[in-house]
Amino acid sequence: MTSIAVGADDAGASLKSHLAQYLRDKGYDVCDYGDGDGEDYPDVAVEVAEAIADGKHERALLICGTGLGMAITANKVPGVRAATAHDPYSAERARKSNDAQVLTMGGRVIAPQAATKVLDHWLASEFEGGGSAPKVEKMKAIDERHRREQAGA
Numbered sequence: 172m173t174s175i176a177v178g179a180d181d182a183g184a185s186l187k188s189h190l191a192q193y194l195r196d197k198g199y200d201v202c203d204y205g206d207g208d209g210e211d212y213p214d215v216a217v218e219v220a221e222a223i224a225d226g227k228h229e230r231a232l233l234i235c236g237t238g239l240g241m242a243i244t245a246n247k248v249p250g251v252r253a254a255t256a257h258d259p260y261s262a263e264r265a266r267k268s269n270d271a272q273v274l275t276m277g278g279r280v281i282a283p284q285a286a287t288k289v290l291d292h293w294l295a296s297e298f299e300g301g302g303s304a305p306k307v308e309k310m311k312a313i314d315e316r317h318r319r320e321q322a323g324a
């Protein structure tokens with residue numbers, strides 16, 4: 172079964188717990204990186220994003236107050252594509268068009284029932300390739316260019 176990492180800060184802890192239980196009930200292999208425990212959203216997001224980049228999990232779900240700080244931080248890790256979505260269509264397109272391995276949502280933005288629906292659409296969608304593939308390849312090339320520049324190559 173797909174391995175899904177989940178993580179939150181204080182503002183996202185309650186929604187994260189709800190969604191993590193939902194995922195477990197559906198049979199997903201859920202790896203819980205916690206609720207921050209006094210840490211800030213960048214601390215949780217970078218740990219989870221690095222685990223995604225290292226191939227430890229196929230997907231990740233990150234929850235903070237708005238979902239924005241988690242996405243901004245996760246997208247700083249090369250190879251990670253994180254998208255904030257609070258509606259089913261955006262969640263679906265985040266997979267189909269953008270091949271986002273990480274979904275972020277805001278515990279202060281969306282109610283648990285609506286968040287579950289958004290999560291369902293994201294889980295049910297896969298990258299469609301086709302015309303979207305060259306665009307995702309361009310994003311990967313940007314990551315590669317920065318990797319090389321940072322290595323001084």
Ligand code: RB5
Pocket residue numbers: 180182183212235236237238239240241277
């Ligand atoms: C609280 O730190 C809040 O700023 C955070 O949860 C998140 O919404 C940031 O993007």
